[in-house]
Amino acid sequence: MNLVCIGISHHTAPLELREKLWYSNEEILAALPLLKAQGFTECVLFSTCNRTELYAYDANARVESLTQFFLKQKSVDGSIQPAHLFSYAGHAAVEHLFKVAAGIDSMIMGDVQILAQIKSGFSLANQSTTAGFFMNKLFQSAFHVGKRSRSETHISEGAISVSYAAVELAQHIFDDLRKKSALVIGAGDTAQLTAKHLKGKDIGNLFITNRTTERAEALAKMVGGHAIPFDTFSEKLSDIDIIISSVQSEQYVLNRTDIEKIIKNRHTSALFLIDIGVPRNIDPAAKNVDNVFLYDLDSLNVMVSENIEKRREEIPKIQSIIAEEVAELERWNSSLQATPTIAALNELIEHIRKEEVEKNINRFDSKDRELVELVTKRIVNKILHAPIVNLRNGHDDSKAEQQQKISLVRKLFGIDTTRKERSNGS
């Protein structure tokens, strides 16, 4: 398989180097035709915040020439050394792409975003007509690996960030987040992320409060919530179902008595509190109040670590999916050789000829039977002559074009399906 892959990822280089090789969609669309012009008949490039990868397929595909192009195209200075890049060829390149698609090569184990990013890269290659016969099959197989990994294993299950863990927990307490209200106290990074995740789950009302009103307003604008003044937020508490607190404060922002009051004044049952402040913002004793679910950074981190460990345990299952799909792709690839295809075609047509002759031979006089055999053989040979010569003399075609031709013949004559049927029948 003349497939070559070159790239940079979080495994090989830090962010400041990765960002130098980051390609926007426009840059990808500009680069692919140039690569094709250099003789790589099929190529796909995708770029995310953690990786940029370039796949090329051609009889003459070489890692060195691809690396040169990769670095030159982005005018990268000497800061990126060969050690910052990775490269694979043939079988190893396929295996690598499948690992990436399955999410087990990602920084976040089981990442679900990566599959969409690969799809986007493949669609750009289709737009610039650099994804041909081989890349189509390769990337469809990669998407299949990604899909299988998510449906047949638990690789993408369980929250693996503190902010998402909090939202996931909320869904185990409340029935419909669209009917609930949340209050974010503070405007730090984790509070921002939690607010975004809550909004992503269509939380009914999202209020944000912060000592600096401008920051609360900015966050409210960003996530589509409502800013409320820090001095008066306590008046709103009995209408709130979820409170996320992450401010720097020497004293508790909410103590046990506050929480007891809130619970008493609430009509519905549960109150979910997430304390991600250091030092803690909510009195830990509030955990003992009936119907109060209080989580701090430590308890959320425990949840996250358990989920990461569970995802890691799924890797062997993913590896066997990858092995199956690589074997399938290799079977398909090796079927696309001229000589075995010609032999299979001859065998198929000869089988049909023989079958028909045997069925009808009794209609002929015994003296004509030899002639029937001869004539039918001649007809078959004449019909097959041109296709076989064309398949044999495909030297002027690129590897991909030749394989496409072979694949078409196999499909048109139903070589693989007829073989299967015959072997099942026998």
Add this chain to the structure above:
Amino acid sequence: MLLGIIILHLIYLFARTVAFDHPPVTTVFEILSVLAFSVAVAYAFIERRSKSKETGYFILNIAFFFQLGSSLFIKDLLEVPQILRSSWFGLHVASALLGYAAITISAVYGFLYLMLYHQIKASNFGVIYKKLPNLETLEKMNFTAVTMAFGLLTLAIIVGFIWLQKTFSDYSLSDPKLIGTFIVWAVYGIGILAKKTGELKGRKVMLLSVTGFVIAVFSMTVINMFFSGFHKFN
């Protein structure tokens, strides 16, 4: 599929009523079959309302074992006292059994709620956490079952009184089974009222629900076994 089984079960109960000329509530094993039917009907109603199917395993297993017990030991019974052939009696027992089935279901939801509640509080994210619906849904399912139970017990008590006055001349309101049923009815009534007014929420409502079930089981078994009264027919 559940609906199909419920219809088949209904046909069976109806056929039995016609064949033996009395409602199938005169022996423990006939009652078990009606209880199995009642649990399935009450669950189907709750599932339809809540659109949550995750708890079917817990509830329908109860129905299965009730029916298994009935199928193994039930006998053809043609001779029953005349008073048990009354349709007032049939309605009284049917509504009481459906009510007790709803009580059983509410207790299962209460129990599941309490388990999940403690797991979430203790950050123990095991199988129960993953498989059960969220706390709020369990609370709603419990409340639907409790409301059904209260309504049906009310009906059973009213019909029971009408039948009582028509049939018995020597009845006593201090009959232990009557007192037991009144206590169960009162516990559920107070629970519904307390929840509606917001006096009781979440965990405490569930504790009350499980307690109500324990009292109901006590009233139906212990009282039946150790006390005598007019409310006993075999």
